[in-house]
């Protein structure tokens with residue numbers, strides 16, 4: 001086995017990690033259903049499904065060579081791992097929150113002795129040390145947002161994504177401690193074949209990240225419209241223009257386009273006489 005890669009074993013992060021690998025051309029075989037272990041790339045890659053929060057320590061102690069997990073848990077673990085790619089999914093924020101009827105407007109309004117429930121004691125401690133506030137940290141492994149209602153905490157620090165869990169629990173955000181996404185992390189001292197395989201994995205995952213939000217547009221257009229088209233379809237280096245056999249006054253264009261520009265671009269192409277317009281998804285993009 002050349003490279004041992006850990007990915008989360010549960011929830012959205014697990015599903016998104018498997019989908020990302022698949023898009024990069026890495027098909028897992030083995031006990032993927034039970035989310036224990038799998039192999040890929042003809043045995044060059046071993047994938048281990050582990051708890052997201054444990055992955056940074058497993059990378060640092062050499063149990064695995066690399067792993068996909070959140071920046072939040074890597075920072076909390078405080079271990080020596082190197083981020084190679086920001087994968088862009090699993091975005092969330094670690095925030096300080098208080099009950100709606102609390103008088104504080106910002107985290108610095110919380111005084112010495114404030115009881116804070118959190119699953120992120122190290123980041124929370126460092127944050128309040130930075131503010132010069134001596135808080136009392138009450139570590140919990142989940143369901144942090146109910147602790148103020150239970151009377152065991154005055155405030156919490158917790159991950160939030162849409163914010164709806166905080167709202168449901170009558171909590172209000174004060175400040176953000178950390179913004180997080182999932183990254184590909186690896187041991188800093190990786191060498192030999194494992195380092196080479198990691199380099200290939202980084203290249204593959206970066207190409208998936210580059211393709212996100214992009215589409216490939218193909219169309220047949222009158223040649224005399226090409227100049228106008230170049231102005232609103234710049235692509236990666238201008239659209240590729242291809243001759244169409246038997247139609248000298250026409251050309252086929254191919255161009256990478258932002259998903260958000262597709263709607264207007266199709267209408268403008270149509271107005272300029274475009275035909276056979278196709279929009280197709282892109283799995284990977286190597287600029």
Ligand code: AMP
Pocket residue numbers: 070090091092158159160161162163164165166
């Ligand atoms: P929200 O979308 O803010 O209601 O968050 C829903 C729940 O998911 C909260 O309890 C968060 O702690 C948790 N959560 C949100 N994003 C992440 C993430 N990227 N990683 C782990 N937990 C998360």
